[in-house]
Amino acid sequence: MTYEDSIFVRSFGQHELKKLGSGALLLFFIMAFTICTIFKLPVYSQVDLVKPVHNFSNSRSDVYEMNGDIRIHSNSSTIFVAPSFHVEIISSWTIKPYARKQKETKIERVREWKVKYHQVPNCSRRFTIPAVLFSTGAYSGNYFHAFTDIIIPLYLTCRQFNGKIIFLITDNYSWWVSKYNVILEKLSKYDVVDIDKENEVLCFSRMIVGLKSNKEFGIDPRVSPHYSIKDFRQFLRITYSLEKETISPCHKKFGIIRRPRMLIISRRKKRHLTNESGVAKMARTMGFDVVVKEMGSNVSLVAHFVNSFDVMMGLHGAGLTNMIFLPENAVVIQIVPFGLDVASDTYFGLPARDMKLRYLEYKVSLNESSLLGKYPNDSEVYRDPHAIHKRGWAAFYFTYAFNQEVNLDLGRLRATLVHAFELVCS
Ligand SMILES: *[C@@H]1O[C@H](CO)[C@@H](O)[C@H](O)[C@H]1NC(C)=O
Ligand SMILES: *[C@@H]1O[C@H](CO)[C@@H](O)[C@H](O)[C@H]1NC(C)=O
Ligand SMILES: *[C@@H]1O[C@H](CO)[C@@H](O)[C@H](O)[C@H]1NC(C)=O
Ligand SMILES: *[C@@H]1O[C@H](CO)[C@@H](O)[C@H](O)[C@H]1NC(C)=O
Ligand SMILES: *[C@@H]1O[C@H](CO)[C@@H](O)[C@H](O)[C@H]1NC(C)=O
Ligand SMILES: *[C@@H]1O[C@H](CO)[C@@H](O)[C@H](O)[C@H]1NC(C)=O
Ligand SMILES: *[C@@H]1O[C@H](CO)[C@@H](O)[C@H](O)[C@H]1NC(C)=O
Ligand SMILES: *[C@@H]1O[C@H](CO)[C@@H](O)[C@H](O)[C@H]1NC(C)=O
Numbered sequence: 001m002t003y004e005d006s007i008f009v010r011s012f013g014q015h016e017l018k019k020l021g022s023g024a025l026l027l028f029f030i031m032a033f034t035i036c037t038i039f040k041l042p043v044y045s046q047v048d049l050v051k052p053v054h055n056f057s058n059s060r061s062d063v064y065e066m067n068g069d070i071r072i073h074s075n076s077s078t079i080f081v082a083p084s085f086h087v088e089i090i091s092s093w094t095i096k097p098y099a100r101k102q103k104e105t106k107i108e109r110v111r112e113w114k115v116k117y118h119q120v121p122n123c124s125r126r127f128t129i130p131a132v133l134f135s136t137g138a139y140s141g142n143y144f145h146a147f148t149d150i151i152i153p154l155y156l157t158c159r160q161f162n163g164k165i166i167f168l169i170t171d172n173y174s175w176w177v178s179k180y181n182v183i184l185e186k187l188s189k190y191d192v193v194d195i196d197k198e199n200e201v202l203c204f205s206r207m208i209v210g211l212k213s214n215k216e217f218g219i220d221p222r223v224s225p226h227y228s229i230k231d232f233r234q235f236l237r238i239t240y241s242l243e244k245e246t247i248s249p250c251h252k253k254f255g256i257i258r259r260p261r262m263l264i265i266s267r268r269k270k271r272h273l274t275n276e277s278g279v280a281k282m283a284r285t286m287g288f289d290v291v292v293k294e295m296g297s298n299v300s301l302v303a304h305f306v307n308s309f310d311v312m313m314g315l316h317g318a319g320l321t322n323m324i325f326l327p328e329n330a331v332v333i334q335i336v337p338f339g340l341d342v343a344s345d346t347y348f349g350l351p352a353r354d355m356k357l358r359y360l361e362y363k364v365s366l367n368e369s370s371l372l373g374k375y376p377n378d379s380e381v382y383r384d385p386h387a388i389h390k391r392g393w394a395a396f397y398f399t400y401a402f403n404q405e406v407n408l409d410l411g412r413l414r415a416t417l418v419h420a421f422e423l424v425c426s
Contacts, residue, residue, distance in 0.1 A: 052081055053115070056212055061099035061153065063210035064115060070207045071120045072133070072168070074198045077113050079133075079209060080120040092116045097170065098135040099153040099213035100145075106138045111170045111196070113209065124200030129166050132158055132208040133195065137171025143318040144217070144347065146176070151183055152219060153211030155232055160225055163189040168202075170195050182300060186239045217321070217351040229354050236324060240303040244327035247310045250425035259289040260424045263306065265314030265322070266294040271337060273315060274370075274407045282410050286417055295319050310424045315406065316344045323352055331358045331420045335408070338369040339385035339400035358423045362408070362416045370405040 056063040069082035096110040113133065134154065139145035158165050165188050169177065172194045177184065184192065193202075214220040221228040237245065250258050262283055266276060273279065280290045288311065295302050306312065306325040313333035314320050323332050332352045336344040341363065352359040366372050366382055375381045380388060381399055389396045 057210075058214065060101065060213040061210055062095045062097070062101075063157070063208065063212050064095065065206070065208045066115075067206050069120060070204045071123060071201050072131075072195070072204070072207070073121055073201050074195050077111065079113055079115045079207070081115065081117050082120045083117045092118075095209055096135065097133050097210040098138050098149065099211045100138065100149045110135045110137045113170070115209065121201050123203035126203045127166060128205070129164055129190065130161065130206035130208070131166040131168050131193075131202075131204050132211070133168040133170065134211050135171045136169055136173050136176045140171075140173060140176050144321045146180065147321055147324065148217040148347075149213070150211070151180065152217070152232060153213040154183075154187060155235060156212045156214070156219060156225065156227060157208060158187045159227065159235070161188075163187065166190045167192045168195040169193065172196055179297065179299060183236075183239055186235070215354075216346055217348070218354045229351070230356070233324060233355060236303070237307075240300055240325075242303060242307040242325060244307050246328040247330050247424060257287075257425070259287055260310040260421065261308060262288040262290045262311040262313065262420075263309040264290060264292040265312065265319040266292050267315060267317060267319060268294055270402050270404075271315050271317055272405055273335070274405050275410075278410060279408055279413065282414065283417055286414075286421060288417070288421070295322060311420050313420075316340050316348065316401075320348045323348070323355065323357060326355075326357055328356045329358065329424075331360060331423050333360045333362060333416060333420060335406065336361055336363045337400060337404045337406055338364050338366055338371055339381075339388075339396075339404075341385075342389075343401075358420075360416055360420060360423075362413060364406045364408070365412075368406050368409050370407075371400075371403070374403075 052066055052068040054065040054067075056065065066079070066081055071080040071082075072078070073080065092114060094112050094114050096107070096112050098107060098110045100107060132154075134150070136150060138149065140150055163186075167184065167188050167190070169192055177192055212225075214223045219227055219229045219232060234245075236242070248258070250260055264273075264276065264280055264283075267273070276292060280292050283290045291309075293305075295306075302322060303325045306322045307327060309326065309330065311331040311333065312320075312323060312326055313335065315335045316337055320332070320334060323330075326332070332348070334344055334348050334352075344361070349359055349361065371381060385396070385400065388399060
């Protein structure tokens with residue numbers, strides 16, 4: 001039987017067998033059994049302790065934690081695990097270390113790594129610090145995906161190591177590493193390794209391949225390691241030295257009312273608000289201190305800026321990811337373009353509520369959308385967005401997300417802004 005066979009094998013590593021001899025092995029099991037009996041431990045949990053690979057995979061991501069003698073050889077995209085005795089294993093399998101599973105070209109292009117129980121190659125360098133291997137490919141260029149697919153999973157996977165973990169990054173985008181460097185440095189005290197360019201064999205005694213993920217733009221506290229999105233937001237506040245944990249009251253002493261600050265996230269490219277200035281003007285007359293701004297790419301500056309607001313409003317899109325930096329109890333108003341209800345709720349609505357933000361939605365009607373007039377009156381595009389969705393994500397996204405501008409009905413929007421004002425100033 002070879003180690004290449006992709007089947008379950010109950011095997012004893014070749015080295016250990018030779019070293020131990022069958023007598024020693026028998027003695028070991030008698031001792032293990034005796035210890036278990038004395039301390040009333042279940043026998044199988046003792047076996048688990050020597051299990052070299054733990055599988056934490058779920059529907060969102062594949063994650064393996066390996067212990068023992070782990071050697072990574074980038075040139076052959078292989079992670080070698082020295083076979084140890086008495087473990088139930090699959091001898092070889094592959095993994096794409098990116099926390100989103102989807103049949104989609106960008107995700108399919110993520111570098112694939114092979115994990116192999118095999119005679120290990122010689123080490124070029126040995127590390128005593130554990131390592132984590134992950135990809136900064138696929139959708140990492142999108143701000144929302146950078147957080148939900150990489151940064152939150154990285155926090156979930158690595159926070160517990162208190163900085164004592166080495167990052168092995170595959171599909172390296174140097175700009176990605178520099179853009180999020182402040183966060184990366186807070187999670188790891190060591191230089192990032194560009195594993196794709198590494199020719200040598202690097203050896204570790206503990207390695208995690210892939211990043212843990214359990215919720216869209218959020219964290220499920222019921223799942224190990226039991227962090228919450230509140231913990232993550234606290235981590236970001238410390239990382240970027242953000243001042244406000246919660247919004248300040250509108251009423252000051254002697255009845256003076258502070259004007260609540262409202263940020264309107266501007267989008268210049270697709271999906272923009274054509275009467276943005278009209279919206280801002282109305283909000284000002286209602287008592288808000290309004291700033292209309294397109295967000296830049298310097299995360300430190302953006303984080304500080306966003307943290308100073310009580311209300312953030314914007315069209316469905318990556319800009320809303322900045323809610324992560326808002327103080328608690330702030331209001332998020334998502335302008336939901338025609339047809340994008342489900343995506344809006346999944347990606348931003350539910351996460352906002354989890355973050356202890358007050359979430360309001362303004363659903364764009366067809367008469368406020370540039371889609372009106374583009375298709376025949378009785379088109380399915382107007383009647384049944386769900387039917388378009390069922391026919392495939394690409395067509396759906398192209399129709400509703402790429403080709404839609406909105407011109408908000410100020411009379412109808414007013415009620416939503418009144419509600420927001422009451423929430424932050426009552
Ligand atoms: C890891 O667990 C997942 C989910 O339970 C399973 O689909 C996968 O086959 C497992 N991987 C290995 C190598 O056993
Ligand atoms: C690996 O190391 C052993 C012992 O140091 C040596 O004999 C062997 O030649 C090395 N193999 C390779 C491929 O370098
Ligand atoms: C990423 O790649 C760039 C060049 O392409 C290199 O300068 C940089 O050091 C790499 N960084 C990491 C962390 O892999
Ligand atoms: C990488 O692998 C290729 C072929 O697979 C080989 O030609 C090359 O020498 C290897 N490079 C190193 C540094 O091992
Ligand atoms: C959009 O705002 C403009 C002012 O910028 C206003 O004249 C127009 O009536 C608004 N559109 C709607 C549909 O209310
Ligand atoms: C972001 O801006 C700050 C302050 O101007 C600056 O110190 C920092 O280098 C910038 N970061 C990046 C990644 O450009
Ligand atoms: C647009 O449609 C909404 C709901 O369908 C309706 O309440 C509103 O009055 C309409 N506005 C205009 C300007 O026709
Ligand atoms: C489509 O709507 C326009 C304007 O509302 C109307 O003039 C036209 O007759 C309608 N066409 C059909 C086929 O219903």
